[in-house]
Amino acid sequence: MGRKKAHASSRGKQQGPSPQQKHISAAKRNELNVLCEKLFHLSSNPAYVTQSWNNYLDISEVLLKVKRLEEMKTESSQRSQGIGQFINWLTENGAQVDGLSIAEFPGYDLGLKAETDFTENQLILEIPRALIFSTYTAASELTILQNDPLVQHMPQVALAIALLIERYKENSKWKPYLEMLPSSYNTVLYMKTNDMIELKGSPTLEAALKQCRNIARQYSYFNKVFQNTNNAVSAILRNVFTYERYW
Structure with a gap:
């Protein structure tokens, strides 16, 4: 269940209008x-x-x-505009994302980017089950x-x-x-x-x-x-x- 992919963008569930949208007659x-x-x-x-x-x-x-x-x-959305708020939400709720950022990759939309060198077998991301x-x-x-x-x-x-x-x-x-x-x-x-x-x-x-x-x-x-x-x-x-x- 997802929206049609435009070129190289990646189904997510689409961004919708506010619940106060105009009702169908x-x-x-x-x-x-x-x-x-x-x-x-x-x-x-x-x-x-x-x-x-x-x-x-x-x-x-x-x-x-x-x-x-x-x-x-x-209904398009500018996902990149929400990156900062999303990272804050993750860390405030116990996620460990040190050394990583979310960035745009040409032809692949958004993805994780390493901001530091990680050693082999090093844990780079930790997300609580609650998230x-x-x-x-x-x-x-x-x-x-x-x-x-x-x-x-x-x-x-x-x-x-x-x-x-x-x-x-x-x-x-x-x-x-x-x-x-x-x-x-x-x-x-x-x-x-x-x-x-x-x-x-x-x-x-x-x-x-x-x-x-x-x-x-x-x-x-x-x-x-x-x-x-x-x-x-x-x-x-x-x-x-x-x-x-x-x-």
């Missing part, structure tokens, strides 16, 4: 909910499994309408969804929802970390139909179509959850959850 929301119902049917009905290419085309057509309604735009983003260290609100089948049985889905919760809730302690995440990834989710056609004859095509189908199903499922339940997670994500931000 009631009319657009109703239309969007109808599209999500159709999307869920297309991506969940086992009858379509044997028609994976046509199913992909149908899903893509619905997603195009979804994206237009959600007015999805590329490793996971469903155990972040987004305590996620426990509300602990019985949800996708959250319960798909760790990658639970982690994606946790990232969104922390990104959009007020006063998240993870803000310095989240602002350093890459804003783009290379995934098949961003490939155009003409690109996917190039995969025909390759075993990769079925895997790519399956991934597109799975993400469409997960998005439409959670859209319904957040629109129709009243809990802490839905309160945070109801008006900011979009297909672009989820993938």
Whole structure:
């Protein structure tokens, strides 16, 4: 689940607007909910499994309408501007980063740079477990969804929802970390139909179509959850959850 990688930049979860962003109108929301119902049917009905290419085309057509309604735009961020705050956050929370800095490397985006000579087998970086983003260290609100089948049985889905919760809730302690995440990834989710056609004859095509189908199903499922339940997670994500931000 990530944004399209631009040239040599590295998926992170994208930087989003503040939680006080302009809400989708009631009319657009109703239309969007109808599209999500159709999307869920297309991506969940086992009858379509044997028609994976046509199913992909149908899903893509619905997603195009979804994206237009959600007015999805590329949200870029200047990651380098947050380096100082991120380093301060790390050290204030017990990380050991002496002799290292974060720098931009042409063609590779941001990376670690040694500012001193390190000897063989010398420890150069130490990060406390509490600073490793996971469903155990972040987004305590996620426990509300602990019985949800996708959250319960798909760790990658639970982690994606946790990232969104922390990104959009007020006063998240993870803000310095989240602002350093890459804003783009290379995934098949961003490939155009003409690109996917190039995969025909390759075993990769079925895997790519399956991934597109799975993400469409997960998005439409959670859209319904957040629109129709009243809990802490839905309160945070109801008006900011979009297909672009989820993938």
